[in-house]
Amino acid sequence: MPRSTGGPAGHQRHKRMLKHAKGNRGARSKLFRKARETVERGWRFAYRDRKARKRDFRRLWIIRINAAARLHGLSYSALMAGLKRADIGLDRKILADVAVHDPEAFAHIATLAKASGARVP
Numbered sequence: 001m002p003r004s005t006g007g008p009a010g011h012q013r014h015k016r017m018l019k020h021a022k023g024n025r026g027a028r029s030k031l032f033r034k035a036r037e038t039v040e041r042g043w044r045f046a047y048r049d050r051k052a053r054k055r056d057f058r059r060l061w062i063i064r065i066n067a068a069a070r071l072h073g074l075s076y077s078a079l080m081a082g083l084k085r086a087d088i089g090l091d092r093k094i095l096a097d098v099a100v101h102d103p104e105a106f107a108h109i110a111t112l113a114k115a116s117g118a119r120v121p
Helices: 007-020 032-071 076-085 092-101 103-115
Strands: none
Touching: 007 032, 032 076, 032 092, 032 103, 076 103, 092 103
16 A cells, blocks of 8 residues: 555645744755744744743833832832722733823822822831
8 A cells, every 4th residue: 555645735734834934044944844843942932932021021010110109209019009008990001101101190199009008118
């Protein structure tokens, strides 16, 4: 019995993988096995780094909020606790943006947090 190789479906699979590998150097974009290894490795990095990007941005926002809060005599944790007590539902992304682009509004937010009984260090 002759050896079965997958026929048109196999060619399509290979072409699809080589299409994903476009832009790589040498055999990584020409030979199926090397291309598949490269593409799958790239997909692993992409999956991992989509998660890491969320962590990195949250860290950046917290750093910015903390810096702005300390200008108004509050620590980050005291500011966040005060906002929670005052029932102000701004998330970290918005707070960081306000801290950078609108310091007057952030000052108002900080006074509201202090007024709600935030511990001043």
